[in-house]
Amino acid sequence: MIDEKTEIQTHTETAVPSIRDLNYPITTMGHARAYSMFPLHRQVLNNGKIRGQLAVARAIQGCIPLIHGPKGCAFQTKMCAMKPWDNHIPTPCTDFTEVEGIYGGNEKLEEGIVETYRKYKPELLMVISTCASDLTADDFPDIVEKAKRKVPCDIVYTTGTRTERRRRVGDQDALYSIADQLLEDCDKIENSVNLIAYAGFPPPRNHYSEFAEMLTESGINVNGIYFDSNTVSELKAIPKAELNINGGHFSWAELAEKKFGTDIMNLAVLMYNLEEIPFGIEGTLSLLRRVGDYFGLGGEVEAAVSSRAQEATLMADKYRKRMQGMPIAMQGISAPEAIMIRDLGMKCKVLTLRFSRERGNMSNSTLKWLEKRILRFLSMYQEEEPEVLIDPTIEEELRVFKKHDVKLVMPSAYAHPCRYAGSGFPVFVDRYTRYHGYHGHDSIGFRTTMDVGEDILWSMANGVGRNTLLSLVEYTDVWPRFNKHWENLAELFQELWYHEVPNELKV
Numbered sequence: 001m002i003d004e005k006t007e008i009q010t011h012t013e014t015a016v017p018s019i020r021d022l023n024y025p026i027t028t029m030g031h032a033r034a035y036s037m038f039p040l041h042r043q044v045l046n047n048g049k050i051r052g053q054l055a056v057a058r059a060i061q062g063c064i065p066l067i068h069g070p071k072g073c074a075f076q077t078k079m080c081a082m083k084p085w086d087n088h089i090p091t092p093c094t095d096f097t098e099v100e101g102i103y104g105g106n107e108k109l110e111e112g113i114v115e116t117y118r119k120y121k122p123e124l125l126m127v128i129s130t131c132a133s134d135l136t137a138d139d140f141p142d143i144v145e146k147a148k149r150k151v152p153c154d155i156v157y158t159t160g161t162r163t164e165r166r167r168r169v170g171d172q173d174a175l176y177s178i179a180d181q182l183l184e185d186c187d188k189i190e191n192s193v194n195l196i197a198y199a200g201f202p203p204p205r206n207h208y209s210e211f212a213e214m215l216t217e218s219g220i221n222v223n224g225i226y227f228d229s230n231t232v233s234e235l236k237a238i239p240k241a242e243l244n245i246n247g248g249h250f251s252w253a254e255l256a257e258k259k260f261g262t263d264i265m266n267l268a269v270l271m272y273n274l275e276e277i278p279f280g281i282e283g284t285l286s287l288l289r290r291v292g293d294y295f296g297l298g299g300e301v302e303a304a305v306s307s308r309a310q311e312a313t314l315m316a317d318k319y320r321k322r323m324q325g326m327p328i329a330m331q332g333i334s335a336p337e338a339i340m341i342r343d344l345g346m347k348c349k350v351l352t353l354r355f356s357r358e359r360g361n362m363s364n365s366t367l368k369w370l371e372k373r374i375l376r377f378l379s380m381y382q383e384e385e386p387e388v389l390i391d392p393t394i395e396e397e398l399r400v401f402k403k404h405d406v407k408l409v410m411p412s413a414y415a416h417p418c419r420y421a422g423s424g425f426p427v428f429v430d431r432y433t434r435y436h437g438y439h440g441h442d443s444i445g446f447r448t449t450m451d452v453g454e455d456i457l458w459s460m461a462n463g464v465g466r467n468t469l470l471s472l473v474e475y476t477d478v479w480p481r482f483n484k485h486w487e488n489l490a491e492l493f494q495e496l497w498y499h500e501v502p503n504e505l506k507v
Contacts, residue, residue, distance in 0.1 A: 049169050049173070050130065052169065053160075053174040054077060055171055056170075056171050059199035060229075060230055060231075061123075061231045062232055066112055069096045069129070069131070071093060073131075092115075093112075094108045096108065096130070096133060101136060104136045104138055106138050106139055106143050109127070110146055110147050113144070113147040113151060114147065117151040117153055123154065123232040126157075126177075127157040128158055134159065154232060161173070171198060171199060175251075175252040176252040179253075179259070183260070185239055186260075188242050191220050191295050191297075193220060193223060193291070194226060194243070194244045195222060196226050196227075196244055196247060207247070207442070207444065210446065211284065214284070214288060214308065219304070239262060245265045245267065246264060246265065246267060247267050274333055275376075275377060275380065277335070279444070281312050281316060281343050283339075283342070284444055284448075308446065316449045323340075323346050327404055327405055327406050327407055328407065330348050330350070330351055330352070331412035331414070332374070334430075334442065335442035335452075340410075340452065341377070348378055348382065349386050349404035352389045352392060352412075353370070353388065355390060355391055356391050371388065371390075394420075406425060407426070408456065408459065408460060409426070409427050418473075426459050
């Protein structure tokens with residue numbers, strides 16, 4: 001029998017039908033608080049395979065996951081402590097025990113599929129494997145085919161083995177399984193696109209909503225925005241589009257290109273060539289031109305949104321007047337930095353690059369290329385080159401900041417922002433910003449420029465504070481986000497990961 005004890009008994013018995021309905025953080029705190037009262041395994045901190053698969057199931061209306069594994073795999077993955085707003089309350093499982101560990105769990109899997117349908121009546125049932133069922137090599141394809149004759153719903157199975165290990169295994173594998181097992185070829189809609197982002201928070205509809213409006217005004221059909229609260233019928237319509245505009249490298253999109261002839265425009269590739277980074281006013285216009293050229297529409301696309309672009313430029317002037325020429329320090333370029341330099345006219349005086357943890361998997365020539373691409377981008381918008389610091393100590397960095405009278409610091413993920421804030425330098429960090437954090441700054445559209453401008457003002461006005469508790473921690477120089485204890489652990493795992501296996505031990 002399917003195990004139903006893994007359900008948390010709260011006042012809400014059913015899953016929230018849409019990620020957007022979660023309205024982070026208010027309406028999720030009841031679920032997160034109730035769940036946090038239970039003893040949790042360390043794996044709730046791991047946004048790994050099952051969590052990624054659950055995130056995809058969570059983003060599909062009428063989809064219920066069935067975890068083919070022990071009770072703990074279902075219970076401990078309801079909520080990721082790193083993302084408490086994105087919990088997943090219904091996680092039925094097949095209650096895999098020692099018996100199945102010896103004899104296999106094929107029978108329990110088939111029974112679990114039938115029982116899950118009986119209780120939840122889903123439109124789509126997503127079977128998720130675990131370490132236990134992977135070890136017993138249960139026959140997922142055969143059992144799913146048998147179960148389809150007993151339940152009137154679509155079923156897909158995802159085992160974490162369908163895509164490259166170098167990519168995010170959980171969500172990538174779940175999406176690949178959907179493309180492989182659920183989608184079928186169909187007639188294309190002329191001049192049509194799918195807008196694709198990772199399932200999760202912030203929702204893809206927020207990420208692409210303004211850009212979708214622009215495409216529609218330009219005569220380009222938006223077939224769908226994925227993956228956010230999509231129905232099963234919307235999923236099955238994915239092959240109708242002529243072009244998938246992807247917010248990253250997706251294995252399932254590569255499969256769709258082979259199976260259905262749907263071309264790919266990968267925005268992550270544009271990030272390599274920073275001149276075309278698709279964020280802010282100028283970046284969005286560049287992306288629109290690129291899409292228009294793909295469909296042979298030329299300047300018609302840009303002309304259709306010209307009034308919208310002029311209005312956005314006037315609105316951005318409010319922030320540009322206050323920020324033009326402001327000296328800033330950067331540690332790389334992502335969406336906010338590109339908007340600061342390109343749309344708001346801020347000047348990078350100090351560029352810090354931390355390569356110490358990358359030297360194990362990147363050549364010196366690659367690291368040099370990473371430096372040059374940033375300097376090339378900056379040279380397009382400022383005459384002076386920034387002072388470049390390679391793997392400095394924080395103290396060395398702070399001295400250079402003072403020399404250049406830096407007014408704002410954009411720390412990378414390799415250095416803790418409180419180290420700068422505690423030394424009197426305002427910091428701008430996506431996840432800390434008041435208005436549009438949690439990566440809202442990388443939405444495609446014109447209004448993102450104003451969002452970044454508003455958050456700069458907040459950051460300058462003592463945004464994250466100066467005397468935070470985290471600024472009192474003694475961080476290390478090699479791993480500036482960690483204290484000595486965590487640095488030792490990080491070094492240990494780096495050594496294990498990149499250690500060269502002797503030839504005589506290779507299989």
